[in-house]
Amino acid sequence: MPLRFYNTLSQQVEEFRPQEDNIVRMYTCGPTVYDYAHIGNFRTFTFFDLLRRWLRERGYRLDHVMNITDVEDKIIRNALAQHKSLTDYTATFEKAFLEDCKALRLEPPERWVRATEHINEMAAAIQKLSEQGHTYSSEGSLYFRIATFPDYGKLSHNDFSGIRAGARVDVDTYDKADARDFALWKAPKDGEPFWDTPIGPGRPGWHIECSVMAIRYLGETLDIHAGGVDLIFPHHENEIAQSVSLTGKPFARYWIHSEFLLVDGQKMSKSLGNYYTxxxxxxxxxxxxxxxxxxxxxxxxxxxxxxxxxxxxxxxxxxxxxxxxxxxxxxxxxxxxxxxxxxxxxxxxxxxxxxxxxxxxxxxxxxxxxxxxxxxxxxxxxxxxxxxxxxxxxxxxxxxxxxxDVLRPSTQRESLSDADVEAKIAARAQAKKARNFAEADRVRDELLQQGIILEDTKDGVRWKRK
RNA sequence: GGCGCGGUAGCCAAGUGGUAAGGCCAAGGUCUGCAAAACCUUUAUUCGUCGGUUCAAUUCCGACCCGCGCCUCCA
Incomplete structure (x- = not known):
């Protein structure tokens, strides 16, 4: 049986075939580095890791891109509150994130990409979308007009035909023509960091970074795009709207989503005290x-x-x-x-x-x-x-x-060298031979205290570090 | 309300139209000087509920109940 995946797009398990030979072009949505990542995040990232490893085991060559979102509302808010630059603020959490990945043995993707290093490309993409008539501006911000993208909702299987444009659902601080519309480019607000670009000063909205960076590094159509289920709507739906508008090509062929991690049966939340990094x-x-x-x-x-x-x-x-x-x-x-x-x-x-x-x-x-x-x-x-x-x-x-990848212990407390352990074991063997079990057990307990576990077998003593 | 995922033993969880994998825990046992490791036995006549289809359903269909998520930021 061939390799197959459940594709959110078709809602079916499909045979997997990359576009080109045995190369898999894969984009996965990475972390927003505004805080330490929690175990829910790592559930998804661990899944990406298994996916990578199995694809490779199956003979595919990987070209995997994962983004690091380092500009976003919460980051800006926190950085301002701490009087730090955006970069100083995000560097801490990016570093922590990479350390955590390493602890969990998550293979690095072929490329990590940061949003802030692709601002100009995002601006250019937005410019192009504007020229194509997919955007409108409102109070200095640019929005994607969903009404220009008839396929909107295909991924999340939402039918928006009943929703009237202009039927204002409560929308945050920005003015949108349609509740589904989303910000491509946000006008600078007081004291907030911004970039000067051909489309004006400001910063990118969240969704555009993934489209731009994915296309830039992997081409117009990805083999696999993966993320947590919570990203299906609106994030991935918006990515599709932008990308397809931009290129006229399907954005990704296989959409794979991992389910949520719950804690004690509930969503993690700081107020419930079940939130764990x-x-x-x-x-x-x-x-x-x-x-x-x-x-x-x-x-x-x-x-x-x-x-x-x-x-x-x-x-x-x-x-x-x-x-x-x-x-x-x-x-x-x-x-x-x-x-x-x-x-x-x-x-x-x-x-x-x-x-x-x-x-x-x-x-x-x-x-x-x-x-x-x-x-x-x-x-x-x-x-x-x-x-x-x-x-x-x-x-x-x-x-x-x-x-x-779980067999190798990562905590190597080398309190005793192998030779020390062998010497103790030899001493214990002597005691056992003399039927001095009290002494033999004392040695075994002593070793146990140091994290060494002994097992007597017919072939002699087998030992391991705890 | 719309969309989606799920409800299988104490816990986690796989699975198939033909009668329930696996892991953890628990109890008893084998082995051992004692342990450890390993193994054996026991632990769901039953797969959310109620109907239907079928020779046969946990597996298909329908209804209902419950949990979780998304529908504004979120892995």
Whole structure:
């Protein structure tokens, strides 16, 4: 079965085929750097990461652009309040964001692009839209006139035919002719930063940046455009209106949206006290891999209810995976190749791949991995697991980890060197041999205090860092 | 009200027109000097409710109930 994705545009699962050979041109909506990103944001960004990794695993070459919105109302408000320049203000949060991405092992896209570095291009695009008659100005600001774009609503499946132009719905501080119209260019207000451009002084509206930067780097028609479901309307709808008006071409072929993360069944909000940044969660002692696993383990089209209980569960699941990896690496297997197991591994890998091909069904893919691990453990216990099975198993596990990337621990507290640990283990072995279990247990506890866990096996002692 | 997503065991969650994957937790057990790890057993006669289609529905159709999101900024 080919790779396929649910496309918001068609509301169907479709086979994925990029326009050109094996290159995937993908644009994903990145963060607005006005504050620390929260775990809801990272749910979406983790999904982008899985998408990237699976596309590449499937042989595609990626050209992925992600924007950083560094000019926007909240940023301006906060920067003014702190008497900082826009750049000084956003630099802090951009840096924090990139650190968080790294902690979560999110691969960087091929290009990060900042809104403020494309102001002139945005102005030029707006100019062109104006020449084409898609805009009007009001009090120094320029608006996109939705009435000039008949396909408006196709992505969000909204029917606007019943809405009258000019039927004023309460609109913020700007004057719009139609509630659906949106600002392309905002006139400067007192004390606010602005840019001098051929279309006048001001700053870009939010939507135009994505259209302009996507087209600039990826061409007029993207293969994939992804974002959170909350962006479907109006953001992505507006992007389509602008882009298609500008180019006359479809803007993106596959629109992929990830569902919301909820906390305790509700939307995160500061007033409810259920608003968590990644930093908040890590400060509670959870490893970034546990967070990554949790965010990655629920299919993107399903709302993910974040709880600390769930995070704990994710942590234990990661431990199970790591234990298996450790066993695979340390245990001595008899020579040979158990054909039954070889087949079993191939089956598991096939199920893993087919599941991810199916609109990135991570739940099913993980099931394939865990089922395999159980069978392999059983075989190991029975002595049926042989050397050559090990190589294949390691390859499968590596493949799993190229996508999920949770096996490597990120907190490496090297309080004891490997040699120190081995020495302690040797001392404990002596004590055990003398049946001095009190001393043996003392050593084991001592090591445990330092984050070293011992496991006695028939092949000797196996140890790992917590 | 419109648009969209979802309601499957204590929690998370997959899935199919033919009788319920997987993970976590819990209980008991095997192994172990004791642990750890691993394994085994138990845990949904049942998949929001009510109808319908069918030999057969959790899976299709209809209605209804509930949760969440979007409809002004938002991953």
């Amino acid at each position: 990644l930093r908040d969660v890590l400060a509670r002692g959870f490893a970034p891999e546990a967070v990554r696993y949790l965010l990655a383990s629920v299919p993107h089209r399903k709302q993910l209810n974040f709880t600390f209980e769930g995070l704990k569960s994710a942590e234990t699941s990661v431990d199970r995976l790591r234990n298996f990896k450790l066993r695979l690496e340390k245990e001595k297997f008899p020579p040979g190749n158990n054909p039954k197991l070889a087949i079993r591994t191939a089956e598991a890998e096939t199920k893993f791949s087919e599941s991810l091909d199916d609109d990135l069904n991570v739940a099913e893919a993980l099931a394939a991995v865990f089922e395999y691990i159980r069978d392999a453990n059983v075989a190991m216990d029975a002595g049926d697991f042989q050397e050559e099975n090990g190589a294949v198993a390691r390859a499968f596990l590596n493949r799993f980890d190229r996508i999920f």
